[in-house]
Amino acid sequence: MEKYVIGIDLGGTKVEACLLDTDRNLLARKRALVEASKGIDRVIEVIENIIIEGSEGKQYAAVGIGTPGTYIPSEDRIYGSPHTPVYETPGMIKRLRERLAVPLLIENDANCLALAEFFASCKGKYHHVMAVILGTGFGSGLILDDKLYRGSKGGGGEIGHTSIDIDGRLCECGRRGCVEAYLSGPSLSRRFFELSGKKMKPKEIYNLYCQGDPMAVRLFEESCKIMGEVFANAINIFDLDAIILGGGVSNLPLWYEKVPAYIEKSLFGVPRGKMPLIKAKLGDSAGVFGAAFLALRELGYMDF
Numbered sequence: 001m002e003k004y005v006i007g008i009d010l011g012g013t014k015v016e017a018c019l020l021d022t023d024r025n026l027l028a029r030k031r032a033l034v035e036a037s038k039g040i041d042r043v044i045e046v047i048e049n050i051i052i053e054g055s056e057g058k059q060y061a062a063v064g065i066g067t068p069g070t071y072i073p074s075e076d077r078i079y080g081s082p083h084t085p086v087y088e089t090p091g092m093i094k095r096l097r098e099r100l101a102v103p104l105l106i107e108n109d110a111n112c113l114a115l116a117e118f119f120a121s122c123k124g125k126y127h128h129v130m131a132v133i134l135g136t137g138f139g140s141g142l143i144l145d146d147k148l149y150r151g152s153k154g155g156g157g158e159i160g161h162t163s164i165d166i167d168g169r170l171c172e173c174g175r176r177g178c179v180e181a182y183l184s185g186p187s188l189s190r191r192f193f194e195l196s197g198k199k200m201k202p203k204e205i206y207n208l209y210c211q212g213d214p215m216a217v218r219l220f221e222e223s224c225k226i227m228g229e230v231f232a233n234a235i236n237i238f239d240l241d242a243i244i245l246g247g248g249v250s251n252l253p254l255w256y257e258k259v260p261a262y263i264e265k266s267l268f269g270v271p272r273g274k275m276p277l278i279k280a281k282l283g284d285s286a287g288v289f290g291a292a293f294l295a296l297r298e299l300g301y302m303d304f
């Protein structure tokens with residue numbers, strides 16, 4: 001009998017479900033508002049409903065959920081989800097497990113994106129890859145030796161909160177100089193406001209950059225340099241084959257035109273030539289696919 005799995009991308013405002021068969025074909029997809037502010041009971045109800053809708057009456061054999069924060073298996077709990085603290089509620093995952101009565105897998109959303117994008121564009125070609133989400137934050141996930149790297153607690157592969165300047169900008173996490181405080185969408189807008197006094201979205205600033213606006217040029221030149229340094233650090237530490245760039249702010253062409261040269265300048269040790277900076281292929285579908293892959297792995301249909 002054909003088996004099916006459900007993937008869930010549980011974000012801060014939206015939740016999305018997809019139904020895949022064991023050959024990773026997409027059979028259904030549903031979205032809803034998560035209403036996290038209404039509390040844990042409502043969150044659980046919304047997740048249950050989206051699973052029922054997304055499954056379209058088919059019997060699913062496992063469910064994977066991708067969400068912000070770090071899932072710690074020994075406690076069966078999510079930590080480090082500052083924008084959606086309700087997901088950190090002790091017992092939330094247990095309650096979901098009891099209601100679903102099939103295997104339930106939880107993973108960080110950037111790790112889910114990394115998985116899905118790795119299978120979409122790198123599998124078989126590259127084996128050591130970092131995938132970055134450049135959007136409202138700066139998150140990342142790591143594939144080493146074709147395996148998703150979780151580290152000792154499950155928080156492995158996260159580069160957004162490493163510091164590039166110990167006296168630098170204050171990050172939302174409370175530390176100074178984090179990459180996210182420079183390169184996320186809101187951070188780009190904030191830095192441009194400081195330079196120009198104009199409140200604009202990254203895409204609008206990019207349009208000014210294309211017209212040669214000196215402040216926009218300054219902002220993006222500096223940002224490409226920072227991004228090149230950050231990616232070179234990751235490559236130097238993990239000996240990576242490639243970097244994948246996704247998320248809402250990843251569509252600006254200048255990242256792919258300018259950043260590789262900055263990466264090349266800061267590589268250390270091993271001769272590598274030009275490092276591939278790969279544009280993510282799946283758009284905002286990556287997270288939900290990666291979550292479903294967790295379920296397929298649990299059932300023995302995928303290996304990573």
Ligand SMILES: [Zn+2]
Pocket residue numbers: 160161171172173174175178180
């Ligand atoms: Zn930070």
